[in-house]
Amino acid sequence: MANETKDLHNYHYTSPYSHYNNNFNNQNIINLPYVTGPSTYNANMISSQIGSDLHSSPQGAYELGFELSPPSSEYFNPSIDQENGFYNGYNYNNSHKSHEVVGGGSAIVEGETRDPASPSSSEADHHHGEDSGKSLRKREAADGGEDDQRSQKVVKTKKKDEKKQREPRVSFMTKTEVDHLEDGYRWRKYGQKAVKNSPYPRSYYRCTTQKCNVKKRVERSYQDPTVVITTYESQHNHPIPTSRRTAMFAGSAAPDHNSSSLSPVSDFIINTPRSFSRDDLFRAPYASVNVNPNYPQQQNQEFHHESEYELLKEMFPSVFFKQEP
DNA sequence: CGCGTTTGACCTGCGC
């Protein structure tokens, strides 16, 4: 456990996606508690880490430096929703009960890239996202007919409008031998793709609960095959299936809220010490410094912004609720 | 039989 940070060096800075490696200027490593022993994969789980890098682009936008293989089209909006804070759409009543950051992996929060002209919620966007887009398109194409082209055009136009709207994502790096970590929810695999520069494929899962559009991607790190990177997208709109709750509490690397409204502001590498308190987040030894060998160490081992703390709180509510009487 | 996985085809966006 103590050497987690060391490992993280590799996770972060040798990505072939140079885009994500540049301009490190704000990094934190945060230790989170190893809350309980996750029986479901404890045996396999060597350790867990949480990591993400926050970079600032020339435009001041944040980019995530991470070993994930993010789509080239992925952009991260640095703006914080000042009006609603980080927590709009977040159900603490549910989440704080059901989540322990057990062996929490690396967490990245990828925010939505909101279209200013479309203030609609991510939830709403979601429901006529790719599902109604692609499948409809495909079905129409399969049926043939002149209407197809027309409808395709409509879809295309519609698509364009929705183009920039992305679901927020949270990624976890978990050192584990099992690819698909039990997180309490039921998932259906809907695809698998080879990942460029990686011998390991990426799997795509969708929550099987009706009307729940949460998706997750699972891929193994090509740099450290013992590390599994799980990326959650969107937010569950239902409780954890009862039959899975036991497993869920036994250990999960996934927050059930999936940060529906998080803004992409934070950058955490989280280790999981045995004990933990809120204050630990703000001071050594739990708070670590920049691990990027290519960049000077951060002068500050603490969170640079209260928002980062807030973000962490958002992502791992159980940790915080636990600590606060 | 229902549910989940596999897998090749397809779509889309992006860079050159």
Place this chain on the structure above:
DNA sequence: GCGCAGGTCAAACGCG
């Protein structure tokens, strides 16, 4: 315009 890579679809298949 073309090729590439990421992401999704859906038929076929496997399993309990």
